[in-house]
Amino acid sequence: MESITHLIKSGLLKDLHIAERSFLLNKKISESQKDFSTGTKADISKILFDLTYTEMVLSLCRLYDTPNKRYPTRCLKQLYEAIKSDNYQTDLKESKTIILQECKLIFYPDLIELLESSSTHDFNKRTVTFLDDIKDNEPVSSSMKKLKEIRDKLLAHNEDIPLDTYIPYESVSVLINYAKHVLSFFSIAYSGIRLTVNGFFYLSNSAFDWEIKYNRFLSQ
Secondary structure, eight states: OHHHHHHIIIIIHHHHHHHHHHHHHHHHHHHHGGGOSSSHHHHHHHHHHHHHHHHHHHHHHHHTOOOOSSSOOOOHHHHHHHHHHTTTOOOOSSOHHHHHHHTTTTSOHHHHHHHHTSOHHHHHHHHHHHHHHHTTSTTHHHHHHHHHHHIIIIIISOOSSOOOOOOOHHHHHHHHHHHHHHHHHHHHHHTOOOOEETTEEGGGGGGGHHHHHHHHHHHO
16 A cells, blocks of 8 residues: 555654664663763753754654645654555555464464454454554553653643653653564555564664764764
């Protein structure tokens, strides 16, 4: 389905990549700050920490945005809407067996067994409903709520209210991993493009670039 391929390639993968590499560098800086408290490296690290935190929050918020009819946004929910608007009749680009083998970490064993014998309509409806429901439950739902609170109250409007501006790294990891699962499924199922290899999201390799370069900076 061209609209899904366009969504993934034109925006979702980019935002996921920005979120993950910003997250990894931000976490690395946080872990390294105990090694120095003053000097040029400390000052530059503080700047990088603030910038990557902002990028991490904003890129994740774009992924978890709500579709708007007047201003179409490239967000994960648009993927669900694309299948729903087609009345769950969207053709699969790979066999159900290949899709489920590639995405077996997402679905429960009992659900996989059911999906294997499902018609295309039922397969689409059950998988999309299952993935959509995950975001409305813990731990994704509370992580989304905290993320959007920080964006709306601090980064977007800078409201003068008491606010915990810190989102735990565990919550960020939850949101990134969920996005990976969703993109992996929609990509192989409806675009025929594999984003994972043996359960590993291979684009994550390049997400370590900023962290690696920061380590080199510290060692100079």
